[in-house]
């Protein structure tokens with residue numbers, strides 16, 4: 001390592017191995033209760049919850065620490081409705097055949113279709129953009145690196161933070177989603193990556209059984 005300005009690495013608590021295992025297990029248990037929600041309540045959720053979750057997302061690692069993300073937070077019913085209408089228009093074409101049969105077959109166990117009423121109902125949409133150019137200083141226009149990976153990690157942090165705060169979430173990826181740039185008034189150099197819908201689940205919300213099937217440790221890992 002070359003010498004650069006630094007601080008001591010003191011962020012971690014001093015734990016026993018047993019405590020580490022217990023914490024890893026507790027986190028696994030907590031995050032494993034997250035469910036993608038497609039049936040929201042219109043109950044309001046404080047803006048501070050969303051602010052804190054976005055701040056948590058903003059701590060994610062990123063290429064050259066350029067933090068190539070922007071979170072456009074939509075709460076007005078008017079703009080949420082415009083997002084719904086535009087998303088449903090894209091989804092109608094998608095489900096009418098643009099997706100292709102293999103993709104439609106893969107989605108069948110989830111029961112999704114072109115109707116997205118939850119986009120009107122859930123109190124918050126967080127529209128996530130990746131910035132092709134930026135840098136760490138305000139107003140900079142340097143190349144950003146590993147934008148999709150970095151923003152994907154930030155979205156993971158965001159979903160984890162919202163879940164920890166007791167909110168239900170949905171990652172919505174209308175395809176194509178260029179309309180989000182226009183509706184959120186973001187510049188050309190930003191690429192919309194997903195809409196994270198957040199709120200409380202409807203009292204009668206259900207989750208498709210298919211979504212509960214998670215691969216085992218054996219299936220998802222190899223130990224060399």
Ligand code: IYR
Nearest residue numbers: 091107112113172173174175
């Ligand atoms: N964007 C569509 C289709 C869709 C695609 C995938 I991959 C999913 O995991 C779920 C849905 C929709 O929102 O319905």
